[in-house]
Amino acid sequence: MFSIYADDVLVFSSRDPNATMRHITSPQANGEIGRAGGLTFTILPTHPAYSTIRKFKTKITAKLNTRLIFIGRVIDDSKDIYNVRKVTCEGALSFLLDSVQSPRPGNVTVRHFLTSCLAEHNQQVEDSKKFTIGNVTIPEAEEEINQNIDSYQDTKSALEKFLVGVYGGYLVVRTEASGNYIDYLKEYPTTQSAQEIRLKKNLLDITQKESVANIFTILLPVGKYPDDYVGQIPEDGVMDISSVNGGNKYIEHTGSIAKYGRIVRVEQFNNPKSPQELLTAAQAFMARHLDPNPTHLTVKVIDLHLLDNSIEQFILGNKYRIISDSNNIDITLTLVAIKWDFQNPENTELTLE
Secondary structure: EEEEEOEEEEEEEOOOOOOOHHEEEHHHEEEOOOOOOOOEEEEOOOOOOOOOOOOOEEEEEEEOOOEEEEEEEEEEEOOOOOOOOOEEEEEEHHHHHHHHHHHHHHHHHEEHHHHHHHHHHHOOHHHOOOOEEEOOOOHHHHHHEEEEEEEOOHHHHHHHHHHHHHHHHHEEEEEEOOOOEEEEOOOOOOEOOOEEEEEOOOOOEEEEEEEOOOOOOHHHHEEEEOOOOOOOOOOOEEEOOOOHHHOOOEOOOOHHHHHHHOEEEEOOOOOOHHHHHHHHHHHHHHHHHHHOOOEEEEEEEOHHHHHHHOOOOOOOOOOOEEHHHHHHHEEEEEEEEEEEEEOHHHHHHEEOO
C-alpha cells in the first residue's frame, strides 16, 4: 500500500475506501542513490487538503506500507483551466540549498568540515530542515582538507565540491524519530536480495545498454599549488603529477584503452598539498569513475511485495539477480534508481548497474 502525508496528515492511500482520497491522481515518486529524489501528484479542488498544501512550507512524506520512501517539500505547482493542481516535490537533501556557507580558509578534517557546514546550515533554517551529522564511513574521515571557501555558496554545493567531489561516496538523508541525519557513506549499504527479477515471474520489460556517455580512458589530473608549498613551482602555477609519475602527466587505463581507444579527460582537484597527494587523489578518482564494464539495465517489474508482505521490497543499494533467458541475461546488479507509480504498480521501473 502506498500512502502520502502532508504535514503528517494522510492525503492519499492506494487502499483507502474513502472516495475523498481518490481526489489525488497520478501520484509517482522516484529515488536515486546520492540524489534528493522527487514526488509528483495531481490534486483536485474537491480534496480537503487542496488549499493547505503550500510551496516550500508543507512537509510531504510517502510510504510503501510502513517504510518511508520519500520525505521532502513542495517546490512547484501549476493549475489548469479547471483549477486542478499538479504538485512537484523534491527530497530532503535539497534542504541544504536553503543555507549558505561563509568564506573561510584553513585546514580541517573531513568530519569537522561536514560538522561545521551542518552547524552553519542549522543556524539559518527552520527546525524541520535541520540535520544532525550521522554515520561517516569514508576512510578519509580524519584526513585534513583545505576548506578554502573563497565565496558564499549554498551548503549542498560546498559539500559536493569539497567532500563528494574529492573523496567520492554519497550524502544520504536518514530520518529517525529524533530528526533528520546526514550520513556520508563511502559505499551505499547493500545486501543481496532474495527477490529475483525474472521473466515470466515479475519482469515485464527490459532495456540494456552500455553507459558510455562520460567514458574516459586517460586522466589528466591538475591542481593548484598551496601558498605554503616548499619546492619548485612551474611558471604557469599548475600542479601535475609528472614529478611523481615517471615524467608522465597522465594516468592511463590499458584495458579501457583497448576497448574504447584513447579518450582523455582533464580533472581539476581541489587544494592538493603536493604532486604525490594529487596522484593519490587521481588514482582514487579513476577507480571510482572508470568502470570497465559499464552495463546498466532499466526494467519494468511487478513488485511482488505488494502481493505478499513476506517478500522483500525493492530497496536502493541492494543487489538483485536479473534473469531473462530470451535476452541471454543472468546477472547480478545494484539497484541505483527506482520509480514508483502508486496507482499503477505494474509500471514500477528500476535502474540497475
